[in-house]
Amino acid sequence: MAYRIGELSKLIGISEHTLRYYEKEGLVVPERDKNNIRHYSEDNKLWAEFILHMKGTGMSLDDLKSYTQLWKSGEEGTEGLLEILISHRGKVMNQLENYKKNLELLNTKIDFYQSSIEKNKAANLYEKFVHIKKNRDKL
Amino acid sequence: MAYRIGELSKLIGISEHTLRYYEKEGLVVPERDKNNIRHYSEDNKLWAEFILHMKGTGMSLDDLKSYTQLWKSGEEGTEGLLEILISHRGKVMNQLENYKKNLELLNTKIDFYQSSIEKNKAANLYEKFVHIKKNRDKL
DNA sequence: GATTGACTTAGAGTTAACTTTAAGGAGTAA
DNA sequence: TTACTCCTTAAAGTTAACTCTAAGTCAATC
Secondary structure, eight states: OEEOHHHHHHHHTOOHHHHHHHHHTTSSOOEEOTTOOEEEEHHHHHHHHHHHHHHHTTOOHHHHHHHHHHHHTGGGGHHHHHHHHHHHHHHHHHHHHHHHHHHHHHHHHHHHHHHHHHHHHHHHHHHHHHHHHHHHHHO | OEEOHHHHHHHHTOOHHHHHHHHHTTSSOOEEOTTOOEEEEHHHHHHHHHHHHHHHTTOOHHHHHHHHHHHHTGGGGHHHHHHHHHHHHHHHHHHHHHHHHHHHHHHHHHHHHHHHHHHHHHHHHHHHHHHHHHHHHHO
């Protein structure tokens, strides 16, 4: 029920280096066995995955450090956790809007270039046709 | 119908430094007057805004450089432009999904903490009530 | 005449989040 | 025994995209 660094690294798709870095930063701190080998619990894994999710929507490691500290502090940190989550949710909602708008912009541009290529191909075909016709007529 | 660097900087919300940097990188290249002052045309402005949009959804300046070069090359660049746009659209769609999922996750967490705070408040109120009652009974 | 806003080059500094290196040591599985 | 995975520290290197500095010049406007 515990993962060694190499396993976890493969499971969640980040390097062992990065996992050690996260430990140094206090983000994901596994237990050690008598040989000093890291053992990541299921909770450690879930926490790491949560971090990756939040990072993936633009939360900074600094914010994630604060978040982790608050979480460790137990009940008294709850309001702080909420504050961070709500502020981040605002950013995520803005980004969502931003991405939606830009997707539309991209679609418009893509449509434009695609039809301009189509037109171009049609024009070339016509040119070829005229050329062939001309040469045929010459014969 | 043309902007000087300071004006454009304010209009589109990036620093003059950055505009000069973009010029050096070949991204937005304004005309110069006889005194060597930059004059950004309406097209320059639109291009700059387009760049900011694409950057805002994660396109790198390197890709934007290629894009700009292709655009300058005219008709023969069209297929290349399309390729970049379509590839970027893919990334934007993935990000959109990612943000949607994370928004849900955030909402779940926020709900959880909010109700746990509510419960806590209720419990505290109850404690206070018991305390008051106890003291009143003592009298 | 003073202020404002523009210009130049060349290079150094910043930030976040890794990523790599060096150089060695130790436990475990086939 | 060989290979594999793990461990350590400390520090240097990387990347993108700026951001700033210095030191000076120039033109327009109040």
